[in-house]
Amino acid sequence: MAALMIQGCGSDVGKSVLVAGLCRLFTNRGYRVRPFKPQNMSNNAAVTEPDETGRRGEIGRAQALQAIACRTPLTVHMNPVLLKPQSDVGAQLVVRGHVEASYQAMAYQARKAALLDIVLDSFRRLETEADLVIVEGAGSPAEINLRAGDIANMGFALAADVPVMLVGDIDRGHVIAALVGAKAVLDEADGAAIKGFIINKFRGDPALFDDGRREIVTRTGWPDLGLVPWLAAARQLPAEDAVVLGETVESCMRRVKIAVPILRHIANFDDFDPLQAEASVELVYIPPGRPLPGDADLIILPGSKATLADLAFVREQGWDIDLKAHVRRGGRVLGICGGFQMLGKSVADPDGIEGPPGTAEGLGLLDVCTVLTGEKILEPCRGRTVVGQGAYEGFEMHMGRTTGIGLSRPLLRRADGRDEGAVSADGRVAGCYVHRLFDSGPARAALLSELGVASQAVDHGRAVDAALDEVANALETHLDIATLARLAGLKDLEL
Template sequence: MAALMIQGCGSDVGKSVLVAGLCRLFANRGHVVRPFKPQNMSNNAAVTEPDDKGPHAGRRGEIGRAQALQAIACRTPLTVDMNPVLLKPQSDVGAQLVVRGQVEASYGAMAYQARKAALLQVVLDSFHRLEAEADLVIVEGAGSPAEINLRSGDIANMGFALAADVPVVLVGDIDRGHVIAALVGAKAVLDTADGAAIRGFIINKFRGEPALFYDGRREIERRTGWPDLGLVPWLAAARRLPAEDAVVLGQPGEASPRRIRIAVPILRHIANFDDFDPLQAEPSVDLSYVPPGSALPGDADLIILPGSKATLSDLAFVRTQGWDIDIAAHVRRGGRVMGVCGGFQMLGRTVSDPNGIEGAPGSAPGLGLLEVDTVLTDDKVLEPCRGLTPGGAPYEGFEMHMGRTTGEGLTSPWLRRTDDAGASASVGEGAISADGRVFGAYVHRLFDSGPARAELLAGLGAASTALDHRLQVDRALDEIAAALETHLDVAALARLAGLKEFKP
């Protein structure tokens, strides 16, 4: 079967968006397409369909959010094979390792370097399963193959490409500058076999007059020997797609008149912040991610505590930043506070990690705004959920957490679940304070639902488009696919991938 790998000259050069766009492009042409990323590092994840192989058959797993988006682009359900190795950072030098959707253990950076080579066979097995069911597999690399200090035991870039015999296209980001040096420099430092695996290059995120960069593209071809496969313009539609990496947080968005203000503090281990993309897309909302070192805005209408990969550590971080004081003052002024997953846990009375699931064992008082207590356990909850908001608006999402929350606050649930054995709105979800101003739950992707989002904003005095966010994402994928059709040599990409029955 056919396969093509998109690698980059660095992180955040647009690989994930290009792979998603190519997945939709070839799917729109009638091909059966699957996304694949051997190894990902992200705290933004999604829940998959139940695994059908190995010791975890029948259990749902988790994969990186980028591969979930790419699966949507392919119009196919999410499976653990699409991202068999996922690292979820818990500190600057350590991460939780998820293999085929299930938590294996936490590793320090050096310990993982010793572990990862043994994961190559796991990666190859997942790739071959996808290959067997698809016309085309589009693979995303991680970071850059030019990080030759990490080449030994590599499973994310050239180590995988050579083992699986998959041709590589290298992407350079012209928006950040020095793209000629980045591509030519990659050629210079790669060994002969790795350099030969690269069959072409793409320039991404171009703004301006393409003719002005014609000579630059020819010079890259001359110095590398790699063919030029296209110049992709800045894709405005990419802003409507979920971002995977926290590097995008705090970057300025498009200026427009806004009415209400929602503030989200950037925790050190913030997770699944794409939950708030639908709110950010609302014309009536000014949603800002507040960086460390800044106070939470006193004029916020709503403060949202997001998910966290290390709840106790981030709870301590909230206090060192003085955000606990800001939140308490906000509540005294009559403001609203929402917690999602780890943020919901922080709103309670206590958070305990007796077994050191997310870091050093310990416990700490929560913010004390909800009458609940959480104990972190190693049995991770991974499940889809649907239900109704307090006003009866339907929602769909998923739960992904390692904590168990108890307490009398749960007798006043914020949401209602309707997906347990077909039960009608009788299972409570989360908690809400007596005055209705503090609330939280474990549900991710709640605000993809237009009616659920409209209800929240109405409570804050703002109007909503009430559009289904999934539909907006789907339209953005089609726009990106159409742009790639125009600006890339799609026929050449198909030939490189070995797609024998290319449907032009």
């Protein structure tokens, strides 16, 4: 089967978007395409279809987007190893969609090499059902201190015999040094696996960089596969790394302000992308060190990979005081998943699921209590909002059971009749476990109507799908697709 791998000179150089665009490009040409990332590190994840054992799992959000680009269901084999950071030096390890254990960084290095067989098996499974598999690397292959036991970049590429295209991000600057430097530090076998380079995120007249591209070819010996301009459509696609939140702290003034504090272990923040696109909404992400804005109409506590740690972080920032003052002024608060748990009276982790065992007093804005348990809930859900009857589709992905009389005032009602979430007696504070709640136009309209504004009620999925086509069309223009196809091993490309 045909395959190619996109690696980068660093994180956030645009690998995920390029893979998504190439997935859509070749899918539009009639090929069966599958995305693959051997190892991902992200707290943004999505729930898959049931695997061969009948269980649903979770994969990184980027691979979920790439599966959408391929117009194919999500499977655990698209991202067999997922690391979900819980601290600066530790992460939860998810293997083929299911939690294995939590590891400190050094301990994971010892575990990592043994995962290569699992990674290769998942890759081979995708190969059997596809004409083309497009693989995304992680970080940079030039991080040669991590080369031993590597499963994310060259360790995988050489084991699977997949050709590599290396991406440099010119928007960051020093792109010539990044690409030439990678060539200089890679050993002979790893350097030979790279079959070409791509310059990404270019702004301005491309002719101004012609000499630079020729210099890279001369110094590396790698073919030039194209220069991709800054893609405005990429803004419409879900981001995976929290680094992008720093770029969205400020936005133009609109009708209502919705503020989202950036928790230390923030998870699934792409839940709020549809709000960013609403003309009636000013969405702001509040970084650590800044108070929650006093003029916000709604404050959303987002998901968290470490609820107790982030609850303590909320207090360290003084955001607990800001939230209570906000409610006293008549403002509204919404908690999603971990944020929902924090809004209750207490959060207990007796078995140390997310860190050291313990119990903490919650923010006390909802009459519920949560106990974290080892069983992870992974399931799709759909239904309607209790107020406004706006239809929604989303998924649950959490550890923990929430109980309390606050649940007698639900936020949502599922299609099977079950209630979901809780609302305070005064109606100003609410929470639920449902991710992607704002994607559905009717649900978003119902929730925004509570703030007194109208929604465009556009289905977010359609906007993402259109953006994928736009990115694919740009790559068609700016990349040497025929050479990429030949390097991948596609023999029958129709140009």
